[in-house]
């Protein structure tokens with residue numbers, strides 16, 4: 618291939634500083650080194666975690682950087698020793714790696730992987746602890762090991778899922794984060810059983826995917842909780858059977874839910890990133906067995922609290938990263954499920970823009986009507 622082994626200059630949205638508009642720059646992308654893969658990103662969506670890091674509240678946030686972690690593309694070239702993908706393969710970059718060799722991967726207890734996490738947390742590649750992105754010699758940090766707001770990116774080979782080439786990349790890019798997170802929170806982390814009563818706090822993409830997962834698991838009631846009542850109409854299509862707006866009640870929301878459910882829900886999911894809501898989500902769980910899963914990402918310095926008595930009396934507090942899915946093994950399986958129409962993806966896409974319109978896309982994210990906005994990277 619003509620570009621193999623060469624530096625590629627392409628367009629990328631660079632976050633120079635926290636909260637300052639992203640700037641479309643000509644960025645130099647170095648060739649992949651051993652164990653690395655260079656990907657032509659065709660489509661990327663925006664996730665609230667990109668906005669979180671951009672806001673400056675992420676303790677791992679480094680600037681200047683290239684954000685983005687929910688994308689799909691085609692392998693352009695691979696570094697030495699890469700065997701599982703080759704140029705031309707259709708792939709989804711995975712911010713949660715899966716090396717299949719480390720203590721985490723071999724534990725059988727978690728989807729977290731330890732192989733490259735230290736490097737991805739400080740915005741560099743593991744080989745030489747340097748970035749593959751630069752602008753006129755000035756390094757630009759990677760983000761979450763993916764940096765998909767660039768027409769080309771370099772990732773570790775343990776962070777690439779090879780997927781069905783028939784699958785539409787402009788849709789399956791969503792399987793890089795939000796949708797699997799919600800589905801997996803229900804199926805892998807909570808393991809919701811048929812007949813369960815479920816409460817979902819926050820009806821954005823992640824919360825709606827929780828509802829979808831709970832419906833598939835056979836939940837008998839799926840109670841959506843959101844401060845925006847307009848969310849209920851859409852949420853019904855994803856399985857939400859009842860809706861509660863905390864603003865319509867004088868009582869604390871946990872009490873409202875306990876009263877509605879004869880003592881509390883079997884499972885609750887916090888899909889917002891608000892530590893007060895995390896407490897409410899735990900405390901609305903049924904005594905003796907109710908389990909609450911934290912999915913939302915809260916800002917640096919925020920802490921959760923509750924009376925220990927809540928746990929002493931049998932409630933369980935858990936969290937989930939990427940819904941507990943093993944990325945390289947299970948993202949292709951999720952793509953296949955989408956192709957068989959067993960899970961929704963298209964329904965979460967409310968807007969489509971281009972890379973050049975990325976700041977507008979971030980503005981849209983803060984509007985109630987936006988679930989996922991997909992950017993076409995080469996228009």
Ligand SMILES: NC(=O)c1ccc[n+]([C@@H]2O[C@H](COP(=O)([O-])OP(=O)(O)OC[C@H]3O[C@@H](n4cnc5c(N)ncnc54)[C@H](O)[C@@H]3O)[C@@H](O)[C@H]2O)c1
Nearest residue numbers: 666798819820821822823843844888889890913914938939
């Ligand atoms: N753990 C993971 O692996 C993982 C993966 C993806 C996203 N996330 C996180 O999940 C969270 C949700 O992501 P999203 O894309 O669905 O976000 P979103 O902003 O689209 O959805 C959040 C919803 O919460 C509602 N809300 C806000 N404050 C509320 C309150 N006090 N009470 C009730 N509802 C409230 C909003 O109206 C909105 O509908 C974010 O924090 C994101 O960073 C975590």
Ligand SMILES: N[C@@H](CCC(=O)N[C@@H](CSCO)C(=O)NCC(=O)O)C(=O)O
Nearest residue numbers: 664666675676677794914915917938939
């Ligand atoms: N740097 C952040 C981490 C935030 C966080 O918890 N990220 C989630 C993914 S959010 C995707 O939209 C996650 O999977 N965490 C596990 C991991 O990062 O290994 C902070 O410190 O707040």
Ligand SMILES: [Zn+2]
Nearest residue numbers: 664666794795
């Ligand atoms: Zn995300």
Ligand SMILES: [Zn+2]
Nearest residue numbers: 716719722730
């Ligand atoms: Zn591993």
